[in-house]
Amino acid sequence: LGPEPQTVSIIGAGIAEGQPKPGVEKGPQAMRDAGVIDRIKEIGWQVNDCGDVHYEHVADDTPSQGGAKKPRTVGNASRILHETALREARAKRFVLTIGGDHCIAIGSISALLTARPDMCVIWVDAHADINNEDTSTSGNIHGMPVGFLMKLVNSENVPGFGFLKDTPTLKPDRIVYVGLRDIDAGERMALKQLGILAFDMHAVDKFGIGKVMEMALDHVNPYKKRPIHLSFDIDAMDPTLAPSTGTPVLGGLTFRESAFLCETVAETGMCTSMDIVEVNPTIDPDAAYQTVSIGSRLVACALGETIL
Amino acid sequence: LGPEPQTVSIIGAGIAEGQPKPGVEKGPQAMRDAGVIDRIKEIGWQVNDCGDVHYEHVADDTPSQGGAKKPRTVGNASRILHETALREARAKRFVLTIGGDHCIAIGSISALLTARPDMCVIWVDAHADINNEDTSTSGNIHGMPVGFLMKLVNSENVPGFGFLKDTPTLKPDRIVYVGLRDIDAGERMALKQLGILAFDMHAVDKFGIGKVMEMALDHVNPYKKRPIHLSFDIDAMDPTLAPSTGTPVLGGLTFRESAFLCETVAETGMCTSMDIVEVNPTIDPDAAYQTVSIGSRLVACALGETIL
């Protein structure tokens, strides 16, 4: 990051076409309404609100040959997000991308890896999101961002994703998962074959979140020299706590574990970007406020807010 | 177990006379309706559904001299369950007994110990179920299965339980408890005098479930050679999570700890039988589906289902 005072660039990326449920496009506004910007300022950051990514909802956006749904819309939006994130990263800002569904990580991480080639990724999610067009049973791109970033998906065959051709490939040893508990068969195989380190909920229970984060950080950042990107899917949390999300799965992280995780990443002093995704305020509206506030709190924790 | 492919024999044991509340006899059907059989098949097991234990509801089934209630009904049913479980264990199957109240463990464990004399038991429960006729204040046999199996109850004095005369005695060093939090005074004394290792909720909080399971398995299965029977009373879980049960107690295992426990037992490769008991779908019907699905999930975990 740049010299003091440091700046957070906020990019609203309400891209919702990576999955079928309406509402997740309202995530950025809901997070702004919940006061996330003031909260970030209170910790001592300057804030540069880049506004929202505007993109075309392509008509007749038929699936790719491989079955990826809404490829032109998502690809086009990803490219615009990529360009914005790249500009902000090159200006040495902390880049905070607020989704939208998890497809947005294609645009954000491809840009951040371009600006910060040594970067590593902590992916917090109930899901591995590492499908490709062959292994995906749904065709939803929000289940494929890691697949795209690792180039397990051949983006030349997916209309709209040509911009990925010249971006760096995310390497298997530069990503670690925390919170997994719902994995497709093809994803399980990919994780194994690529030797990707993943801490599922069994591991969180076995070791405790303290030890898990220690091992996760040691793995992706052994010499503590790499910038860290935190990609936080709110469905990593238990659905009793963050119910306003599209694909909830029983047995998730507690609020305390989630906050701890973000605090621990912040404590490294190396966290330079974050996605917060899959907050869908229209699912379970009674619980939307709770979910959105927790999302804001997690962002603040990742940016250095602490209790003591 | 036998050569591949391995088989799970499912025995429906909807015996409800070990306690006073109606409804727990519906446990086996509810678990079947929740798809437990398909779930087991998906993990790669063959399934041999032995159907339900049919038994006589003896009229005028007055308490034993010692005060055990419905002794002839429960004893008769236990003998039939014993015979079925013994046959399936001798056929080298994984024996899954679905209760019913916890009295069913008398029939299942006495049979499994006969077929597999080296077997050890992991008893997961809010309660110790080690009363005898003297210490029990209620006379409910579901509070005495460990008492019967350890022959702290003289079964010759309890009408219907004559079949236990020639079955092996469960030894105090072959059982370990996890999850205890509601113990009768007489039970407390029995645990102490017999030197039975018990991890109550205080211990789970002190050490964490990871370390507790390590210590529990080291204790009952130090050389990792003994077959393991898992007797899982759903009331071990916190009542906020599994409310459809007859004797809920505050402060229980979380879903994650319960799944972790079953996964850890499965990981040993030595688990050859399981009881799942005290799922009563008529208590708190709104929560019945949740309780039953969790029960099915725990069975799947104990049979080797994993996240990764």
Place this chain on the structure above:
Amino acid sequence: LGPEPQTVSIIGAGIAEGQPKPGVEKGPQAMRDAGVIDRIKEIGWQVNDCGDVHYEHVADDTPSQGGAKKPRTVGNASRILHETALREARAKRFVLTIGGDHCIAIGSISALLTARPDMCVIWVDAHADINNEDTSTSGNIHGMPVGFLMKLVNSENVPGFGFLKDTPTLKPDRIVYVGLRDIDAGERMALKQLGILAFDMHAVDKFGIGKVMEMALDHVNPYKKRPIHLSFDIDAMDPTLAPSTGTPVLGGLTFRESAFLCETVAETGMCTSMDIVEVNPTIDPDAAYQTVSIGSRLVACALGETIL
């Protein structure tokens, strides 16, 4: 404590003027109604119920020059409580003070430190309660008890608190916090400057409650010779579990952690007094019974009730 049989002296201290919300004065009666006395007797203690502290609600009780609200009322009540607690402590009783808001700790701890000068304090709370008149933004005395006890507040300038002049000062190394998660800026600085050990929720998640209690006890009681006072603010618990309290904060202790904490303090054999505070049965009346019962249970745990 004295020779067997040991006695618990119960002091009802329904002082509510340390904060603005009515209802917390009903805490002592609610705890008595929930059967706390019988529960204590069942563990084997004799009980000496000292009844309630009667005090004057001073008319025209204008704030102190420094801004502390209702100083004469709270100060007067604190002095009466101090005298009662001192008498009971000198009679070698376990002194259980039932609040009331947390201002009551001024009276109880100042008395107990007088009778037991080596005493150390475990303060379990979402809040640090270490404000002085300058740092407090609300002027509520329930946010200042540690400030008064450490003499960060000059009690000579606060009408009603003259009695503190001759009481011992609580030293920074004789108190440890557990459960913190909502700290004012001035409090954060005080904790730092005074070098007070505090385990916030981040620490509880990092180390687990087992290790936290080990470190907390080692710190305040390294040679295991000091009497221990446990000051338990019910808002240390998560508000989903103990909602009937005036200043709830997300992300608190679970029931199991809270019970574990109290059990662990009891296990030292050195716990000789306790406050239980901020149970307000008129907030969220549907949840009052739950909150009050948990309060009673925590008292029992701190007095030696165990599962096994």
